[in-house]
Amino acid sequence: MRIAPLSFFVTATLMAAGVFAQDTATVNAVESELAVKQTELDNYTQILDKHISEEARLQSQLALLRTRSSELDKEKNQALDAMNELYRRLIDDPSIDITAAQTRYQQAVATHKQNKDDISMQLAAIASHRKDIEQIRITKHTLVNTLESLKDQLSTARVERLRNEFTREGTLEVEHTINCKRTETLAACEQRGQQLGLQKATKRFIDQVFANLTEQRIVEPKRNIAGAQVQVVNSHVVGSAFSGQGNYSVNLSVTMRGDMNNSRLCSLLNLDNRFCSEYGTPLSMGYQASYPTTFSDTQLTFKDSTDNIGQVEVAKVQQQPIIEVNTPRVANTKSTPSPEVNSVSVTLRSNVYDDEVFINGVSYGSTKLTVKVPKGIHDIEVRKLGYQPYKAQVNIRKAQTINARLSKKPESIAAPTPKSEQNTKPIKLATSTVTSASNNGIVIIPAGTFKMGDLTGNGLANERPVVEKVLSNSYAMQNTEVTVAQFRSFITSTGYQTEAEKGKGCAYYKNGEPIWELDYNWNNPGFKQADNFPVVCVSYEDAKAYANWLSGEKGQQFRLPNEVEWEYAARASTASEYPWGNEIGKNLANCGWCGSEYSNKSAAPVGEFSPNNYGLYDTVGNVWEWTQKRASQDDVTVRGGAWNFAPSLARVSTRLALAADFRANYIGFRLVRER
Known part of the structure; x- marks a missing residue:
């Protein structure tokens, strides 16, 4: 008999057009929203660049006005001296004409006053401009978090x-x-x-x-x-x-x-x-x-x-x-x-x-x-x-x-486990022994060289270019973020009032943007906290005030880490996105959608998750941490990600620039101790 050819057909159920069209529509919708938000971010970046350029121009003009002010002040004094000299001569010789001297002095005074008014107006313009810049920066970091969250939604879809x-x-x-x-x-x-x-x-x-x-x-x-x-x-x-x-x-x-x-x-x-x-x-x-x-x-x-x-x-x-x-x-x-x-x-x-x-x-x-x-x-x-x-x-x-029952391989940090899985034995480190995370202990960070910035190509524009940094000396750093209990000791000792308590409160995240709440502060951040939680709702100046107080209490100099010190310590001799590799994993840190019981709910107690290679806890997630700004900076950078920010923003190289007086229930700090 003739061999019949192979026949092959697929029924409509194989294609399941409706279901798969819906899946694709979901993916397309997220991609479309991503494109919209990316365009918004690009626009705000351009606007911010223009505002920063304009502020630089205004500052340059202010410098010229202040320079001219000194010159005009000198001219005014010279005109006054000349007129006073003529007045003395006028006593002996009433026929002397002092009109020109009077006119010169009057013009000098008027010009000097106008210059002072121009300086006041320039300062007001700069203050207004800076306020706009601060708002744009807040909008930008909101958009960055929204974008990263949308990327997560896209991956899930x-x-x-x-x-x-x-x-x-x-x-x-x-x-x-x-x-x-x-x-x-x-x-x-x-x-x-x-x-x-x-x-x-x-x-x-x-x-x-x-x-x-x-x-x-x-x-x-x-x-x-x-x-x-x-x-x-x-x-x-x-x-x-x-x-x-x-x-x-x-x-x-x-x-x-x-x-x-x-x-x-x-x-x-x-x-x-x-x-x-x-x-x-x-x-x-x-x-x-x-x-x-x-x-x-x-x-x-x-x-x-x-x-x-x-x-x-x-x-x-x-x-x-x-x-x-x-x-x-x-x-x-x-x-x-x-x-x-x-x-x-x-x-x-x-x-x-x-x-x-x-x-x-x-x-x-x-x-x-x-x-x-x-x-x-x-x-x-x-x-x-x-x-x-x-x-x-x-x-x-x-x-x-x-x-x-699985036992951990010796000296392995490939997949750190939550603290609840760890045994109670001290963690042996090359430079120190950490027996507890709750006492905000000090670990020694060894001197060394590292590459700073976006090493994997997944970062933001402000993480590039990658640069090699050298830390010639070792330094000491607190192994956890400063806690509520420690900050309370500072408040009790000094009577200090934080900017949140004096001003318009503290920001929290709602519907993808920071909202100010007048009643929120370090003692009431909008979520339940215990003494061993990281203190939040503190500004850059609040953190500096705590560091100054602690320096007096301990008789040693404490300060915020600069960005190089922070990233070097957080990397802990690794070149990956996180201490354990390039994937965030599940329940290894407290960040948005990271699988912990605190994710998108609140900060977690300090030291809840495994430390990095240097013995530092919570360099990934929990709360953003203030770093020390350079003299030339107007803004301040926070590092490390937070409990309500996307996992991709908890990478070791991520940087967010904020105004020094900004405060939120997702920003805290830790300190370094000078040698």
Whole structure:
């Protein structure tokens, strides 16, 4: 008989046009909003540059007016002396004409007064201009945070779209012909033909899924690690026949649904793994799945129906619940499911967060995890970067719980864990020993050289260019931000009033912009705080006042760190975005959408998360920290990110410029001690 060509079609369900159009619309909407906000930011940057240039011009004019004021003052005094001399001569000689001297003095006085008025007007213009600049800077840092938040939303929308595209459902019809073997019965040839047809269908289904991905260009090169799977919803034989030449032809209609190891979605899209945390834990470094090339673990059965059209079912094999075919892994699902009498529930727990569970080499996500597995012997492994993996071979006959304990690798800071996971032993550092974060201890930062700025190309314009900095001497720095209790001691001792208490209060974030609240101050920042929280709602001058007081109390000189000192200490001999790498991770710091219990709610107690290599806590997130401004600066820079700012703004090189009198419930400080 003539061999029929392979036929292939995808039903409308495979395309699921409505769902995927909605996903794309979401992505497009976020991208559109991003473009709008980026344009706004660019415009404000240009406006700010013009205002700064105009202020420089006004300052230059002011300098000229002040120089002229000295000259006019000198001229006025000279005119006065000349007129006084003529008055003395007038006593002896009444005929002397003093009109010219009087006129000269009158003009000198008038010109001097006009110059003083011009200086006053110039100062008022500069003050007004500076106020505009401060407002523009606040608007800019608001837009920067909004932009970074939108980028996060875009990443989340892209992940969701890809997940939906991988889990679409569709029907394929394939026609396949094989040569029956001489030693093979007709039933065996028939079963083998249907099996190979089903295998073709699953491969073609996966090919079609990949071909229809919106971001196919990005994902396709990583297809070998995608972990894409196929669930066979149902399949049936549309037609089949044997030929006189010993060939068997079968026409199969197979309905399938895509499936995905969701923890790999971020890797496929080159995104931070935190965007996939809700779907599962990202794969450990270097893990790649392997896929067999046959259906040796499956069994196909053929049932006659009243119209003599066979029904192909894929039956689960007790030893292996998943079928893998080259790239795709096919999870077998009967069209009429039956109770899984040979499966039992297993619950896995561990002593760490963000781990990954492997059962027989297949990733199942992170603990706490409950899965059903066939009865029998299984290889269990729990991994986490920076920890020794837990491995065990378990004979599972009934429902049970497996508790895995992972121990940290020596001297590893690859994935720091929240303080709640740490033991109570002191942390050994090269330069000091830190036993507690709550006492605002001092650590020694060694001298050295480092590259300052945007090392990865992900930063803001004001983080470039990268420059090499040399710190010739070591210095001491507080290992935590100054706390509420410590600041209260200063207030009690001196009776000092912060700018928030004297002025218009303190700013807080609402609907993406700072709003002033008259009642907010260091003791009432708008969220519940304890004595061990970082003090906030303090201005640059407030922080300097505290430093001066502490210097008198301790008999040593304390001050705010300059930007070079701050970034060098925060980097702690690393060249990555964060102390542990280039991804923010989950629950490793307190910043917006960073996965901690404080994220987008409030500051966290100081020292709640692991320190960096130098023993400094909370250099990532919690609250922005004031740094010491240079003599030539009008603005002041804050560093480190905050609990309500995007994770990408908590990078070690991020800089935000603010007015010295600005204060907010997301800005605090820490000090350095002079040698």
